[in-house]
Structure formats: C-alpha cells, structure tokens
Amino acid sequence: MCGIVGLFLKDRTLEPELGALLSAMLVTMTDRGPDSAGIAIYGAGTDGAVKITVQSPQPEADFPGLEAALAPASEGTARVAIKSTHAVITVPAAHAEAVRAALGTVAPAIRVMGVGENVEIYKEVGLPRDVLARFGIAAMAGTHGIGHTRMATESAVTTLGAHPFSTGPDQCLVHNGSLSNHNNLRRELTREGMRFETENDSEVAAAYLTAEMASGKNLGEALEGALGDLDGFYTFVVGTRSGFGVLRDPIACKPAVMAETDRYVAFGSEYRALVGLPGIETARIWEPEPATVYFWDHRTAA
Amino acid sequence: MPVFDLSVTPLRDLNSALHGLNDGANDTVFEVTNPRGHHAVAVGINAPVTVKVHGSVGYYCAGMNDGGNVTVHGSAGPGVAENMMSGTVVIEGDASQYAGATGRGGLLVVKGNAASRCGISMKGIDIVVHGSIGHMSAFMAQAGNLVVLGDAGEALGDSLYEARLFVRGSVKSLGADCIEKEMRPEHLALLADLLARAGADADPASFRRYGSARRLYTFHIDNADAY
Amino acid sequence: MSYHNPQTPPRKSATFDDHTLAEIRRAAATGIYDIRGGGTKRKLPHFDDLLFLGASISRYPLEGYRERCDTSVTLGTRFAKKPIHLKIPITIAGMSFGALSAQAKEALGRGATLSGTSTTTGDGGMTDEERGHSDILVYQYLPSRYGMNPKDLRRADAIEVVVGQGAKPGGGGMLLGQKISDRVAEMRILPKGIDQRSACRHPDWTGPDDLEIKILELREITDWEKPIYVKVGGARPYYDTALAVKAGADVVVLDGMQGGTAATQDVFIEHVGQPTLACIRPAVQALQDLGLHRKVQLIVSGGIRNGADVAKAMALGADAVSIGTAALVAIGDNDPKWEAEYQALGSTAGAYDDWHEGRDPAGITTQDPALASRLDPVAAGRRLANYLKVMTLEAQTIARACGHNSLHNLEPEDLCALTMEAAAMARVPLAGTDWYPGKSGF
Structure with a gap:
C-alpha cells in the first residue's frame, strides 16, 4: 500500500x-x-529559531501577505519562504507559539505540516x-x-x-x-x-x-x-x-x-x-x- | 501500648498494625487519638486486642470485628460493628444508623441512643442500647438479641426472622410480622445476663419481648400486603 | 339448493395470546405471581444483530494457530495490590450454593480452574469445597450478607459488591423453602424450610457516597490486597458505571437483562432492565469520560453464548465477559436425556426454568441429595472446560480475522449492525452504511 x-x-x-x-x-x-x-x-537550523512548515490549498491567496500578517504576533521577526503550496515560516522560538496561534485567524485555510528546529x-x-x-x-x-x-x-x-x-x-x-x-x-x-x-x-x-x-x-x-x-x-x-x-x-x-x-x-x-x-x-x-x-x-x- | 494519633498517622497504619498481631497477643492495648470522624477505624480485627478510641468515629468503626474489645469514647457513625463475628464493642456516646448490621456474634453496647435500623439483618449478635433506637430497627433480623432500655421507633422488627427483641420503653409501632411475645423465665435469665455484661442497671422484668409471628415464612397470597 | 354465508375463522388475540391467557388463569387459581429462573425469554436486540467486518485488502488478517492472539486479561489493576490474572476473558458468574447443588458448584470450580479463569460465590457464602476447587474465586458481598465473614473475605481472590443483577435490577432474591436444606439454613442462619427473602438494598449503605466508604472499609479489612468489583444490573449503565468507578471500584460487572440464573418474579425478569447489547456502550462511554477505560475493567454478562458474543462484547469495549446460564447448560442443565422427568414437572428440556423449586432432574439447581448425586462434578467440570475452550478459540478466530493480536484490540469499528435497533444500541454503522441512529448529522 x-x-x-x-x-x-x-x-x-x-x-x-x-x-x-x-x-x-x-x-x-x-x-x-x-x-x-x-x-x-x-x-x-538557525540558533534559537523554529521552522514551521505550513501548507495551503490557496497558496496564492494566503502566502504573499503572510509575513506582514504575522508581524503583530511575531513582533516583526517571522520570515516566510514560499515553496509552491508550502511555506516555511522561520521565527525565534520565543514567538513560535504566538505565530502558530495567529495562523488560525490570519489564514484559516493554512495547515501546519510540522514544527521543529531542523x-x-x-x-x-x-x-x-x-x-x-x-x-x-x-x-x-x-x-x-x-x-x-x-x-x-x-x-x-x-x-x-x-x-x-x-x-x-x-x-x-x-x-x-x-x-x-x-x-x-x-x-x-x-x-x-x-x-x-x-x-x-x-x-x-x-x-x-x-x-x-x-x-x-x-x-x-x-x-x-x-x-x-x-x-x-x-x-x-x-x-x-x-x-x-x-x-x-x-x-x-x-x-x-x-x-x-x-x-x-x-x-x-x-x-x-x-x-x-x-x-x-x-x-x-x-x-x-x-x-x-x-x-x-x-x-x-x- | 501503641498510640495512633490519626491526625498525623494514616488510617492504614493503624489497621495494618491491628491485622499484624499474633493470636497470643491478648494483652495488647491500642490507643487511638484524634479519630475526628474517620471511617473504617479499627476494622477487620482478628485478635483479642483492646482498642480505646478517644473521640468520635465515622462509618463502620470496628467493622467485622472478630475477637477485639473496642471502646469508643465518643459517638459512632453509621454501621458501627457491622458484621461483627465476636468480641465486644462499646460506644460511650450515641450510634448512628445501622449499628450492629448483619452482626453474627459478640456484644455491641451503645451507652447513648442508636439511630434508625439498629440491628438490621442481625445474624447472632447481641446488641444492648442504653438509650432509645430509631425506626426500622431489627429489619429482617435473623438471630441474636436486641435489648433497648429506652424506646423503639416505628416498624420495629419488620420482616423479622428468629431474632429476639427486648424493649423496656414504648414501641412506636411494630413492623410486618413482628408481634409481642410472652416473657418466659429463660428470657428473663438471658436478659439479666446481657444487661449485666452491658453494665446496664435495669430490671429484666420491666422489659417486653417481641418476635416473629412467622406468617411470612412461607409465601401466601393473603399475606401479600405485608410484603 | 342451500346457501351458507361465508364465516370468518376463529381468530386469537395477539394481545391476549395463549401464554397470557394461561398466566391469567394460573394467577387467578393460585394467588401467587410466577417465580422462575432462566432469564428473559422475550426476543431482544442482541449480539446476533451485529457482524464483524473481517480483514481483506485494507487490513490483513492473522494466521490461525500460528500467529499469537492473546486472550489473557488482568482485572483489578487500579488499586488492588494483588490483581487477578485470567488466561481467558470468560469468567463464571456468581451463583450461590443453595441455588446450586454442591456438585454443581464443584463442577463450575473445576471447569474454571482447568481453563485458567475465575468463578464466583453467590448469595449464601463460600463453601470449603468451592474454595478448594476454584483456583481463582470471587467472593460476593450481597445485601443479604448470608455467609459473610472476614475469614472468607481474606481467603477470596477478589470481592464483588453486588448492587444489582440483570434479571432483577432493583430487586432482591427469593429462595423457596424446598431448597433450604440443613446446610443451606445453617450457612444463612435461617430456619430450615422457610422461604428466604433476600433484601434488594444493602443493609448498611445506600448510594455512591456511602459505597465509597464501604469500599474503603473492605479494602482496610483486606489490607488493600483484593480487587473490589462492583456488580450492577443493566438499568442506567452510564451513571451506574460512572458512580461505581467514582466510589472506587477496581472492576465493574455489568449484567444485562438476559442475565438468567437469578430466581425472581417473571414480571421482573421480563419487564425491568435493559438488553445487554444496549448497556455496553453507555458503560464504556462512562469509563472513557473518566479516562479510565481499560484501567477500571468492565465485565459484561447476560446472554453470552459463544465466542462471537465474547468477541462482540469485547469489541464494544468490555474487558471480559461472564457466563451463568451457558455454564449451567454446559455442565448438564436442561439436557434432553432427562426429558421424561422434565415432562413430569410440566416442562420440557430446554424450557425448564423452575430452578428455585429444587426439583432439577439434572441435579444442578437443587439441594435434594438424590438428584444432586446425578451430577458427576469431575465430568461436568471437564464439559465446562471444553466449552470455555471452544468459546475462546471462536473469539480468537474472529479477532485474528480482523487482524488483532489480542482480543482486547477488537474495536467497535470492526463491527456493523444488521438492524436499526442494534445500530442504535451498539453505536456501530448499519451494514452497508456509515451511519447509525443518533450519529450527529441526523
């Protein structure tokens, strides 16, 4: 299978x-x-940073403005690298939880594939x-x-x-x-x-x-x-x-x-x-x- | 003389120490302080040990006692000395409901009053209550003797089997199949012995005896309203 | 030339059927309601209304006889220092010496011991023979407290606080005078030959708050060694299970209305309680809601007949099952070889249910020495062991076919239901659909 x-x-x-x-x-x-x-x-990885891999069924709608949308939660530290339907958000560990929580409101269609330092x-x-x-x-x-x-x-x-x-x-x-x-x-x-x-x-x-x-x-x-x-x-x-x-x-x-x-x-x-x-x-x-x-x-x- | 202060010592320590006694340890005396209404104090005793409880206890004090002599210098909660096999349990104060329930042997003495269902389903125990007892006492009582120096509440001896009930004061009402019976010399002798053992100063001749009419022993439709 | 008007043939009432009419006449003649054993006889939604899905391509089955399929179960892991380990998840339910002959009790003990499982005392206490023939013996703590004493409490392997039975949730027992032999009378401290009425409520506690204290007392008396079971009749399974657990039970025994060996009023047997099938999911839900499913074990009884029933009960969430009626049949109850004698009693093999009367031709539900001596406890114990073995193999066969290496890994998702009733009660989809009544969306 x-x-x-x-x-x-x-x-x-x-x-x-x-x-x-x-x-x-x-x-x-x-x-x-x-x-x-x-x-x-x-x-x-980057020392002290966490990578959040996300996926969206509508990447063209969700991803381009994502970095800006997450700025309040990350205090401007989140960086978004887009890869097709996926994006990797890199954010200092201290802000990781806030960013994950914010994803649900700024882009509800987005799904988290995985989280980790590496x-x-x-x-x-x-x-x-x-x-x-x-x-x-x-x-x-x-x-x-x-x-x-x-x-x-x-x-x-x-x-x-x-x-x-x-x-x-x-x-x-x-x-x-x-x-x-x-x-x-x-x-x-x-x-x-x-x-x-x-x-x-x-x-x-x-x-x-x-x-x-x-x-x-x-x-x-x-x-x-x-x-x-x-x-x-x-x-x-x-x-x-x-x-x-x-x-x-x-x-x-x-x-x-x-x-x-x-x-x-x-x-x-x-x-x-x-x-x-x-x-x-x-x-x-x-x-x-x-x-x-x-x-x-x-x-x-x- | 071991002392168990239940305000600092777990109940488990007391009961396991009691269960750890050897048969020969008949001069052992346990003191229990600060019982503070604890349940299951001194349960499952199986040796001739003396336990003095200083204060009031909760449910099932001296439950299933087999050979112990337990005195509660205070009052006891529900089910004191339930299913006692042998030995003596004395409550200096009052006892709550179910005192001596299903007891098979030994002597339970309540110096104060006992609440409802005293001696319920008793199976051979002797119970002497210096004060009065509540309603539904000796319900389905099978064997043994219940002696009450004061009054009995409603429905005394309902569905009684072969237990004997002696009451000196008034009986509010008799339960189904319970009737007053003749006090014969052997009953007076039995009563005198029980009163003496229970430290009760009362004239056996001043009691009345109640027992089973045995009408419910074999089912008959004409007695159906008694079921 | 004559002409006859067409006539309608005689028609009997479905409401006042022959059985109903006969019972009205019997009641009118005797003035006594009908007392019997044998459990409910009406047709109920049951395990037969469920089917297993089996494995094929999306799942893979296990090879029979080669690949391990565990049948063992451990009961009483929550608080007891000495949990019970059974080789098979089928136990023998509580049936009293008194209701059953000494030979029958011995046969149950022998059969259970050969099979690595437990048997249970009943309303009447523990006999030395029973203790001697049962490796694992559960001692019932009943409202009547007949035969209850701390020595037997300590020599039991587990204590079962009986709150109710499936045949009569809310009711007490009744042993007619014919069965109160000298020995039964002595054990129960009752006059010989009288009807023995067992109480329906415990004499010294009522409700879950008191039960918690009663369980504490039993644990203290037995030094926290023995698992404490609480047995309830299938009445309000969600709440009764939850409350038994909150009161401190290690194991909950849940007996559906098909539970059959208790003698009581026919009206009680047929009209009070819920079918076993309907009781399991609410009880399991209660355990899950408390986060204690599999930690407090659930034993289900009432109408368990074969390995499929065992597997179905376990798939719905039971940890083990218990059998009473089936065990009596296995040792020889209602055997057609006694047909002439059943006829003489006004019954027939397969329908004899006057177990309380003590005239059982098979020598099982009797205290008559001549009748009781008909039962060879060694041979009968062997029959029970054979039957338990067959049930276990059957349950394993099904579990393997569903791809499980343990009976305990059976899941509700392994099942579908044949009827809407069974789908609703077992909360498994109606066959061919992904829906059951009550599932959200409808």
Missing part, C-alpha cells in the same frame, strides 16, 4: 546530497504508492516525481530524512492524509502497513490531550510515539513500547531532531531492507530503492528482524 524510504547520514560530506539521494530513492517507490508523496528533511515537511497529492519537483527537494541539504509514497487504504487521498505525520517538534513518522487498533488508541490519546488532523492510522502511531517521548522516553524506548501497544501490521521509519529509528511488527510481513556503510544508514521498502546510493555494492545489507528496535542518534553516535 505504500513505499517508504529513509536515509541517515554519518558522513557530513554527504549532507549537500541528502535531498537528491532521498528523492531518487522515493521515486523508485512510485509503484507502491502513486496517490501522494511526502518527505521530511532535517536540515540546517525539520521541514513537504507532502502533496500526486505522483512522487511531480511532488518532489514541485518543492525542489533534490536541491536540499540535510543530516537525515524520511519519505513516503502512498496508496490510500481506509482514509482519504488528501494532502493531510499523506505521510510523513508529524505530531511533535522535530518528530515525524512514515508507515507501511495497516494498524488494527488505531480507533481505540486514538480515543485514548485524544483524552490525554493529543490532537489529530486526520482519520489516518499512521497519524495515531506518530502521536503515540510523541506522547511516549513527551513522558521522558527516548525514541528507542518509545519504539519498544509500540511493540506492546500497537496492533496490526507495520514497518515504521521515524525521525527525530538527531535520531532515526526503524521498527517492524512481530509478524513482519511488510517489506523492509536496510543498508549500512561508514557513511550512512538507509532504509527502503524494496532493495531497488537503495541501489543508487554511493558504495551500496559493499554496504552491509539486511532485512530488519521482527519486533526489533533499530535506532541511531547523531548525538549518541558521536
């Missing part, structure tokens, strides 16, 4: 190529998900190649990223229904599979204060991990918890500000291939997503084990 990819760079000299490498991986996965595509790139998230309905081109992903640099091509199952083919799902700062998740207890879990998480934008089962998985991490767990521990609390079939690839994780359910039907070299860790739903990576011929290639948490972090790896 979907294709998912992920790339976590260990070698900083590869960082300028992240967007290009990830784009190529994602396009290879078009057959698995022609409905929509999405990508999250963890790029350079992450930018782009997703749209359409073929992966077109979606990637529209946002110029291939030109982007970064430390790690994840991507998704979607064949919708039980929820709508919309921008909001596309992956990655981001439910916490610098956190995002892509999912291949189908969860079978997401309705109950969504009700529980809603009661605990999580907000949901869609009826998508994968958003529930993302919110679950966010809630677990909010309670003090690291990504690896949160993924361990998911093994007990999430029912159904899943392969998740998850990003945090400095971390990258992979988890397959105990049955592990949905495909997953990983590659690791001194320069990177890569994930693909199929091996062909990995074949364009540098040095793939000599990489360690393996299929992740069922019910096993795989987890890398720039901060702990160093």
